[in-house]
Amino acid sequence: MARLSRRRPPRTRARGAATKAIIASKAPSSPTTPQTQDLAKAVAAPALPSTRRLRRGGLANILVMTAAAGIVGTLAIPAYAIAPGSVGPQFGETDATRLSKAQAQTVEVTDDVIAAPVTADGYATVSGEEIRAAAEAAEAAEAARIAAENAMTSYAASYDGPSVGDFLANPPYPSFDLASVYDVATQYIGTPYVYGGATPAGFDCSGFIMYVYAQFGVSMPHSSAGQGAMGTVISEADAQPGDLVIMDGHDGFYAGDGMILHAPYEGASVRVQPIWTSDYSIVRIGI
Numbered sequence: 033m034a035r036l037s038r039r040r041p042p043r044t045r046a047r048g049a050a051t052k053a054i055i056a057s058k059a060p061s062s063p064t065t066p067q068t069q070d071l072a073k074a075v076a077a078p079a080l081p082s083t084r085r086l087r088r089g090g091l092a093n094i095l096v097m098t099a100a101a102g103i104v105g106t107l108a109i110p111a112y113a114i115a116p117g118s119v120g121p122q123f124g125e126t127d128a129t130r131l132s133k134a135q136a137q138t139v140e141v142t143d144d145v146i147a148a149p150v151t152a153d154g155y156a157t158v159s160g161e162e163i164r165a166a167a168e169a170a171e172a173a174e175a176a177r178i179a180a181e182n183a184m185t186s187y188a189a190s191y192d193g194p195s196v197g198d199f200l201a202n203p204p205y206p207s208f209d210l211a212s213v214y215d216v217a218t219q220y221i222g223t224p225y226v227y228g229g230a231t232p233a234g235f236d237c238s239g240f241i242m243y244v245y246a247q248f249g250v251s252m253p254h255s256s257a258g259q260g261a262m263g264t265v266i267s268e269a270d271a272q273p274g275d276l277v278i279m280d281g282h283d284g285f286y287a288g289d290g291m292i293l294h295a296p297y298e299g300a301s302v303r304v305q306p307i308w309t310s311d312y313s314i315v316r317i318g319i
Contacts, residue, residue, distance in 0.1 A: 176298070180227045191233030199246035208248035208318075210274030217244045217274075217285050217293055223302045225295045230254060235295040235302060237282050244285075250317065256283040263315040271314040279312045286314060 205212060217240070226234025230243050238259055242252045252259050260278035275286040277294075284294025293304045 180298070191231045193232065196230055196243055196246040199243075200249065200251055203247055203249035205248045208250075210272045210316075213244060213248060213274040214285060214287070214293070216247060217241075220244075221293070221302050221304070223295070225298055225300050225302075227298060228254075229295075237284060237295050240295045240302060241276065241283060241285065245317065256281060259283060260313070260315050263317040265313050266316050268314050271316075276315045276317065277307060277312055278315050279309065 205216070220232060220235065220240065220243075223232055223240075224234050225236060227236050228239065229235045230239030232243075235243065238252075238254050238256045241259055242254055245252050252262065256278065259276060260283065263276060266275070271286050271288075273286055273288045273293075277284050277286050277292045282294070284292040287293045287304050290307055291304055292307050293302070295302045296305075
């Protein structure tokens with residue numbers, strides 16, 4: 033372990049003189065001579081400087097440091113603490129704030145309140161193949177529309193015989209029975225299907241029925257649903273050729289034995305064929 037030694041303070045002139053004076057005072061007294069008086073004067077220590085001034089300087093330093101600390105503390109106060117106008121009404125506590133600090137609240141809901149359903153948006157991805165297929169379908173539909181327009185133009189130009197209106201004004205068969213209706217309808221087997229057609233130049237399904245019944249003085253709409261609404265639904269067991277077979281979006285003449293006489297679709301002609309569905313009804317006109 034290192035040995036600690038007391039450090040002696042540096043020797044000064046005043047300290048040396050004071051030491052000599054103390055030693056002299058402790059020495060045995062001897063007769064006073066002029067030499068001894070001179071020696072006493074020589075070793076007499078001058079008076080130590082007063083420390084009063086130093087004490088005053090320390091007190092001043094403490095005061096200065098206290099004042100400085102107060103200034104720094106003042107500058108450190110947040111700006112909002114001394115912001116002007118912070119006591120105005122715009123800085124006051126709002127109703128929402130007061131409610132948030134309040135105790136538990138209760139809400140009453142009346143019986144006539146309806147809960148709105150919450151739905152989530154969804155999305156589905158579409159592949160490139162599906163986009164191409166949709167584009168091809170749109171092109172095919174447009175081509176079919178153009179073909180139908182051309183067919184109607186050709187249809188109108190190719191027929192100059194009596195129309196539905198002509199027959200209604202002067203029907204060739206003023207009274208009718210179902211057998212006669214069916215016989216007239218069979219005269220047009222082979223007539224091409226034309227969308228919107230209602231003459232022997234071309235028929236669609238309801239146009240065919242409308243044209244035949246017009247010859248018996250019966251006015252019908254150019255609509256399968258409208259034609260079905262004109263008559264009375266009967267059982268298939270009671271059906272006779274000349275009754276109507278009504279389907280969803282299509283109709284024709286009942287041909288007996290589960291068969292139908294009708295104008296089927298674009299590219300086909302008026303023909304007799306088996307009824308291909310069980311979703312139909314038999315309607316009789318005139319009763």
